[in-house]
Amino acid sequence: MNHNPRHANPYAHVKAPTEEQYHSCIKCGLCVPDCPTYRATFKETESPRGRVMLARKVLEGELEPSKNFQDQMNRCMDCLSCNSICPVGIRPADLALDMRYAAEQVKSTGWKTLLFRHTVQYPGRLEIASLPLRLYQNLGIRWVLHRAGLISRLPAKLRDLENQLPPIPARPLRVRIPRVTRAVDKKEHTVAFFLGCGQSLLHAESSKATIDILAHNGCEIITPRQTRCCGMPARGYGRMDEVLAMARFNINLYETLEVSHIVTDCATCGSMLKEYAHFFKDDHAWADRARRFSEKVRDVSEFLSDIGIKKPPGSFKATVTYHDPCHMIRAQNIRNQPRQLLRLIDGVTFVEMKDAGQCCGSAGTQLVTHYQNSSAILERKIANLADTGAEIVASGCPACRMQLRAGIARAGLNVEVMHPVELLARAYENNPKGDERNG
Numbered sequence: 001m002n003h004n005p006r007h008a009n010p011y012a013h014v015k016a017p018t019e020e021q022y023h024s025c026i027k028c029g030l031c032v033p034d035c036p037t038y039r040a041t042f043k044e045t046e047s048p049r050g051r052v053m054l055a056r057k058v059l060e061g062e063l064e065p066s067k068n069f070q071d072q073m074n075r076c077m078d079c080l081s082c083n084s085i086c087p088v089g090i091r092p093a094d095l096a097l098d099m100r101y102a103a104e105q106v107k108s109t110g111w112k113t114l115l116f117r118h119t120v121q122y123p124g125r126l127e128i129a130s131l132p133l134r135l136y137q138n139l140g141i142r143w144v145l146h147r148a149g150l151i152s153r154l155p156a157k158l159r160d161l162e163n164q165l166p167p168i169p170a171r172p173l174r175v176r177i178p179r180v181t182r183a184v185d186k187k188e189h190t191v192a193f194f195l196g197c198g199q200s201l202l203h204a205e206s207s208k209a210t211i212d213i214l215a216h217n218g219c220e221i222i223t224p225r226q227t228r229c230c231g232m233p234a235r236g237y238g239r240m241d242e243v244l245a246m247a248r249f250n251i252n253l254y255e256t257l258e259v260s261h262i263v264t265d266c267a268t269c270g271s272m273l274k275e276y277a278h279f280f281k282d283d284h285a286w287a288d289r290a291r292r293f294s295e296k297v298r299d300v301s302e303f304l305s306d307i308g309i310k311k312p313p314g315s316f317k318a319t320v321t322y323h324d325p326c327h328m329i330r331a332q333n334i335r336n337q338p339r340q341l342l343r344l345i346d347g348v349t350f351v352e353m354k355d356a357g358q359c360c361g362s363a364g365t366q367l368v369t370h371y372q373n374s375s376a377i378l379e380r381k382i383a384n385l386a387d388t389g390a391e392i393v394a395s396g397c398p399a400c401r402m403q404l405r406a407g408i409a410r411a412g413l414n415v416e417v418m419h420p421v422e423l424l425a426r427a428y429e430n431n432p433k434g435d436e437r438n439g
């Protein structure tokens with residue numbers, strides 16, 4: 001192959017994408033039209049094909065990995081649309097993530113080391129770091145600022161970030177949840193619940209609802225408090241060494257539990273946990289252990305469908321639509337199960353949203369790091385949401401729900417954002433015979 005390099009390849013001595021990951025791109029462009037960053041800008045460099053070409057030139061020494069180049073890799077939303085459509089098996093989304101990892105190995109960034117090596121890996125430290133957010137909500141500061149109209153006077157980006165926040169629990173769910181929750185009636189399954197850090201810190205009510213619904217469906221649930229972050233935030237910032245450290249810890253922890261499945265209610269955690277098998281496939285010591293772990297992982301909607309969820313005894317009247325998280329619909333191929341859960345509830349009128357599977361522009365923190373792109377992508381999603389006339393939009397990803405909250409507030413819509421299991425939980429609360437739970 002004639003690479004004819006003009007610059008030394010800066011990634012020659014680190015773990016970097018190999019030729020198979022980029023070389024056979026035939027430039028067909030099939031991946032381009034559905035790419036959200038391309039649709040927001042119509043620039044070739046913001047498309048998967050453009051990113052593959054840029055990465056190839058850098059890896060073959062034709063282009064220096066400038067700040068602008070790195071930014072193009074960072075702007076990718078990891079929505080996986082390109083991965084699923086490419087006819088020759090190029091995975092541009094993975095390539096962009098791997099280029100971020102290569103860059104971190106060449107020049108590690110101090111704040112990322114502090115965040116991912118010394119904070120995110122340890123649930124207790126993460127909880128201390130997020131204390132200001134809990135105080136902001138629970139001391140009433142947030143309420144006062146909203147009532148005084150000060151939030152609406154903030155610059156657009158700050159306002160959106162504030163509006164993203166759900167009602168934040170006074171204490172993380174991790175420290176409140178019992179290690180074992182008994183089945184309401186007869187025990188038919190013993191499962192582990194993987195409580196993600198975002199769920200524990202910000203969306204405690206939806207994870208509490210998940211545990212309740214599992215218990216109502218014959219499950220005894222073990223929730224290990226030592227669980228570490230699934231690793232997706234670290235992966236998004238190129239910190240693969242920390243990802244593998246967290247993965248090893250979680251595999252070690254969960255293989256001591258005698259459970260049939262590991263259930264999660266976070267689309268991002270689910271997709272990441274299922275990928276552990278791939279991360280360790282060439283590691284003799286860990287390959288089998290990682291594979292066994294990943295094979296047990298189920299999204300809660302997937303698990304409830306598999307075991308044949310019981311119809312909730314009560315009803316909940318609302319018009320509901322659904323947004324597919326990228327890490328659910330493409331990473332895990334889960335499309336029908338969440339919709340089936342919603343349709344099971346008496347009183348729910350389900351309305352399908354146009355382009356429900358299109359990215360919402362969150363990708364975790366893109367509203368912080370790439371505000372313009374993220375906002376433009378979000379606006380399209382919110383316009384489709386408004387067209388449904390729904391009072392509630394359900395979604396199984398905490399980051400998507402936060403992004404949707406920001407868009408809904410910006411558009412002045414009166415739409416509630418919920419996890420599908422929260423709707424099921426409301427139908428249980430509205431049980432005309434009362435909750436017969438035996439504790």
Ligand code: SF4
Pocket residue numbers: 024025026027028029030031032048049052085086087088089090092
């Ligand atoms: S990455 Fe795949 S789909 Fe995109 S241009 Fe290249 S070959 Fe075509």
Ligand code: SF4
Pocket residue numbers: 034035036037038046047048051075076077078079080081082083092093096
């Ligand atoms: S993952 Fe999504 S945002 Fe990234 S290049 Fe592919 S289609 Fe575009």
